[in-house]
Amino acid sequence: MKVCLPIMGETSLKKELLAGDFYKAQHYCIYDMKNNSSSIYSLNDANSIYMSISEIKKLEIQAIITPNLRPMAAKILFENEIEVYQAGGNVVDENIDHLKRGLLRDFTEAMIESKKDCSPDACSSCSSSGSCN
Numbered sequence: 679m680k681v682c683l684p685i686m687g688e689t690s691l692k693k694e695l696l697a698g699d700f701y702k703a704q705h706y707c708i709y710d711m712k713n714n715s716s717s718i719y720s721l722n723d724a725n726s727i728y729m730s731i732s733e734i735k736k737l738e739i740q741a742i743i744t745p746n747l748r749p750m751a752a753k754i755l756f757e758n759e760i761e762v763y764q765a766g767g768n769v770v771d772e773n774i775d776h777l778k779r780g781l782l783r784d785f786t787e788a789m790i791e792s793k794k795d796c797s798p799d800a801c802s803s804c805s806s807s808g809s810c811n
Contacts, residue, residue, distance in 0.1 A: 681777065682729075682739045683707045683770055688718050696768050700744035701728060701751045707770050708737060711778070716770075731758050743773045743782065752790045764789070 684703030686692040697703040706719040706729065719737065721729065731754050741761040745768075755762050763782040765773050776782045 679711045679740045680738050681709045681711060681741045681743060681774065682719075682734065682737075683709065683743045683765075683773060685718070685770060688720060693718060694770050696743075696745060696765055696770065696773065699746045699748070700742060701748050703729075708739065709770075709774055711774075731755070731760075734758075734760060741777075743777060744785075747785050747790060749790050752785060752787065756787065 683706065684697035684700045685705045685707045686695045686697050687705050693705070693707065697705070704721045707716050708719050709716045719729075721727065724733065726733070734755075735758070739760065741763065742755065743763045743765050745765040747755075747762060747764075752762065762785040763773075763777060764785050766776040766782050767773060773782065
């Protein structure tokens with residue numbers, strides 16, 4: 679199984695730290711659990727402003743670990759049967775270890791809908807902007 683995590687960058691410490699949001703990240707760690715290997719995927723190399731569902735499928739990613747998930751991204755990922763886990767810390771290796779040990783929680787639609795800290799920026803890409811506080 680391949681797992682995708684949003685990361686802060688491609689160099690030194692930045693590639694070890696999770697970015698705060700899957701949708702807004704520019705760099706991703708793709709970890710292959712079968713081979714215990716990882717690679718860096720950069721949107722700069724792909725000439726894209728976000729990681730699309732077609733790119734996720736092309737890279738054979740079956741799961742995502744992220745601290746935050748926007749409603750529209752969740753809808754698309756859930757519809758495409760991509761498993762999404764809520765990060766259990768800020769470090770890539772720590773989250774992969776938590777996933778292997780079954781310690782990460784699945785993001786659910788109820789978790790996303792119940793978020794109270796929705797900002798206008800967070801909802802600008804979805805149809806739920808009228809319900810944000």
